[in-house]
Amino acid sequence: xxxxxxxxxxxxxxxxxxxxxxxxxxxxxxxxxxxxxxxxxxxxxxxxxxxxxxxxxxxxxxxxxxxxxxxxxxxxxxxxxxxxxxxxxxxxxxxxxxxxxxxxxxxxxxxxxxxxxxxxxxxxxxxxxxxxxxxxxxxxxxxxxxxxxxxxxxxxxxxxxxxxxxxxxxxxxxxxxxxxxxxxxxxxxxxxxxxxxxxxxxxxxxxxxxxxxxxxxxxxxxxxxxxxxxxxxxxxxxxxxxxxxxxxxxxxxxxxxxxxxxxxxxxxxxxxxxxxxxxxxxxxxxxxxxxxxxxxxxx
Amino acid sequence: xxxxxxxxxxxxxxxxxxxxxxxxxxxxxxxxxxxxxxxxxxxxxxxxxxxxxxxxxxxxxxxxxxxxxxxxxxxxxxxxxxxxxxxxxxxxxxxxxxxxxxxxxxxxxxxxxxxxxxxxxxxxxxxxxxxxxxxxxxxxxxxxxxxxxxxxxxxxxxxxxxxxxxxxxxxxxxxxxxxxxxxxxxxxxxxxxxxxxxxxxxxxxxxxxxxxxxxxxxxxxxxxxxxxxxxxxxxxxxxxxxxxxxxxxxxxxxxxxxxxxxxxxxxxxxxxxxxxxxxxxxxxxxxxxxxxxxxxxxxxxxxxxxxxxx
Numbered sequence: 001x002x003x004x005x006x007x008x009x010x011x012x013x014x015x016x017x018x019x020x021x022x023x024x025x026x027x028x029x030x031x032x033x034x035x036x037x038x039x040x041x042x043x044x045x046x047x048x049x050x051x052x053x054x055x056x057x058x059x060x061x062x063x064x065x066x067x068x069x070x071x072x073x074x075x076x077x078x079x080x081x082x083x084x085x086x087x088x089x090x091x092x093x094x095x096x097x098x099x100x101x102x103x104x105x106x107x108x109x110x111x112x113x114x115x116x117x118x119x120x121x122x123x124x125x126x127x128x129x130x131x132x133x134x135x136x137x138x139x140x141x142x143x144x145x146x147x148x149x150x151x152x153x154x155x156x157x158x159x160x161x162x163x164x165x166x167x168x169x170x171x172x173x174x175x176x177x178x179x180x181x182x183x184x185x186x187x188x189x190x191x192x193x194x195x196x197x198x199x200x201x202x203x204x205x206x207x208x209x210x211x212x213x214x215x216x217x218x219x220x221x222x223x224x225x226x227x228x229x230x231x232x233x234x235x236x237x238x239x240x241x242x243x244x245x246x247x248x249x250x251x252x253x254x255x256x257x258x259x260x261x262x263x264x265x266x267x268x269x270x271x272x273x274x275x276x277x278x279x280x281x282x283x284x285x286x287x288x289x290x291x292x293x294x295x296x297x298x299x
Numbered sequence: 300x301x302x303x304x305x306x307x308x309x310x311x312x313x314x315x316x317x318x319x320x321x322x323x324x325x326x327x328x329x330x331x332x333x334x335x336x337x338x339x340x341x342x343x344x345x346x347x348x349x350x351x352x353x354x355x356x357x358x359x360x361x362x363x364x365x366x367x368x369x370x371x372x373x374x375x376x377x378x379x380x381x382x383x384x385x386x387x388x389x390x391x392x393x394x395x396x397x398x399x400x401x402x403x404x405x406x407x408x409x410x411x412x413x414x415x416x417x418x419x420x421x422x423x424x425x426x427x428x429x430x431x432x433x434x435x436x437x438x439x440x441x442x443x444x445x446x447x448x449x450x451x452x453x454x455x456x457x458x459x460x461x462x463x464x465x466x467x468x469x470x471x472x473x474x475x476x477x478x479x480x481x482x483x484x485x486x487x488x489x490x491x492x493x494x495x496x497x498x499x500x501x502x503x504x505x506x507x508x509x510x511x512x513x514x515x516x517x518x519x520x521x522x523x524x525x526x527x528x529x530x531x532x533x534x535x536x537x538x539x540x541x542x543x544x545x546x547x548x549x550x551x552x553x554x555x556x557x558x559x560x561x562x563x564x565x566x567x568x569x570x571x572x573x574x575x576x577x578x579x580x581x582x583x584x585x586x587x588x589x590x591x592x593x594x595x596x597x598x599x600x601x602x603x604x605x606x607x608x609x
Contacts, residue, residue: 006323013319087365256362263400271331281321285314
């Protein structure tokens with residue numbers, strides 16, 4: 001797209017959003033003050049439920065073990081060790097984060113419906129969008145805690161390894177801690193987008209269907225540059241379909257800085273921020289849709 | 300009912316607004332992540348991937364290419380330690396295709412082909428094949444990593460030290476020296492490439508250029524000044540010319556690459572059989588072990604015109 005058109009579109013979008021917020025302030029302002037405590041309460045309940053699940057603890061312990069076991073590559077040169085630890089550690093965080101996001105996101109609402117907990121909640125003065133948002137915020141807190149623990153362990157392992165090889169002559173061990181934390185934060189942002197989409201699907205589909213779709217969405221979202229490349233080279237209806245897929249699917253690859261960090265290549269923090277802004281917009285749309293679908297659902 | 304319908308329209312309006320906001324953001328991401336979306340950079344990345352089915356594998360691996368490359372690298376390490384040098388090639392090929400930014404893998408790939416496999420080969424044809432393969436790999440590495448001085452330096456070094464293609468080596472050393480974070484020795488390698496072939500037309504500008512760089516590094520300034528002074532005083536010294544010819548062609552003989560004939564040297568003729576200098580106009584090579592006839596007539600005592608493979 002022409003950068004000039006893009007700027008016009010961005011400004012128009014800002015005007016539309018600001019206009020809607022301003023015009024409807026009387027409608028949403030009292031509701032928002034009522035909604036925030038409800039959302040927070042539901043989020044707290046979601047976190048408390050998750051803490052009782054042993055699978056979460058097991059995943060964290062497994063990742064910690066994997067990260068510590070990676071220090072066994074001490075026969076490699078310090079330069080190789082740094083690369084292996086960073087790329088392997090970030091991959092472990094991403095893989096387990098995605099698995100958690102899929103299983104947490106896919107089960108949150110259906111499980112409440114199945115256990116009939118949702119009736120007790122909705123019988124209280126809680127609106128359905130507050131319930132959906134509360135569940136989403138709860139999922140974000142759970143994922144945030146797990147990613148934070150895994151990142152802290154990875155940073156610890158890198159710092160220990162850095163200390164161990166520091167005395168070796170000519171050891172270019174670069175723990176790249178800033179880059180690792182940045183990549184982990186970006187990974188968390190991609191999980192936030194993925195979780196929102198999973199929750200949207202879970203409001204209309206069965207749990208099995210949600211889990212399967214989540215894996216497909218993750219795969220397609222991680223290959224967006226390839227889809228973009230295919231769309232650019234295609235013609236006719238194929239081009240249109242590919243462009244629709246490209247724009248509808250979440251842009252998970254935007255958040256992927258693991259490759260740059262592992263190879264010690266410079267990365268653009270601005271690009272990270274733009275990805276976060278884009279992800280926030282996408283998540284907002286997805287959550288509005290999830291609320292609409294959940295509102296129409298017979299529970 | 301009215302409120303519910305208006306809320307729905309409100310939601311739809313908000314969604315449209317947000318979607319309009321995020322499309323230009325994605326455009327900005329396209330611009331700031333050239334390695335993913337810029338056609339020029341993407342082409343470079345793709346051209347670094349030469350084997351047919353591999354792009355599909357890369358696409359399938361998505362964000363986990365780096366980890367897959369790491370696992371294959373570990374395998375390559377084991378193969379190396381086990382002494383199966385030839386078995387390393389497909390592994391290194393896969394590693395560099397999966398992760399074209401893995402600089403160490405490119406360095407090892409180029410070095411392994413141009414040095415180890417070249418030295419292991421028994422025939423001259425095989426030696427040249429592996430040397431060419433090593434250089435081609437490093438050229439692909441430069442193509443895939445155009446912003447990193449290390450790959451230009453690695454290619455320049457292999458051309459200089461192994462292939463003795465000094466003019467090409469100088470070109471890459473200069474490109475490496477101009478990139479950020481390049482150490483000062485890279486700048487000096489630029490003029491060193493011209494020294495051994497005594498290309499004075501390029502050597503003096505290269506020395507001046509080197510002197511203008513790294514002004515704050517005393518050691519660099521001292522070394523370049525010393526070399527500049529040396530060549531200013533000795534560029535027309537016949538004994539210095541002889542020394543350079545002997546050094547260069549002895550190294551070329553060890554590397555099994557053709558001798559450099561120094562066609563413009565005013566003092567010495569280079570023997571095509573042994574690569575050593577004889578005074579200009581000599582009829583027979585001055586080397587008593589060679590005795591090759593330099594001007595006209597049948598060859599006398601020469602075993603071959605090129606260095607042997609062994």
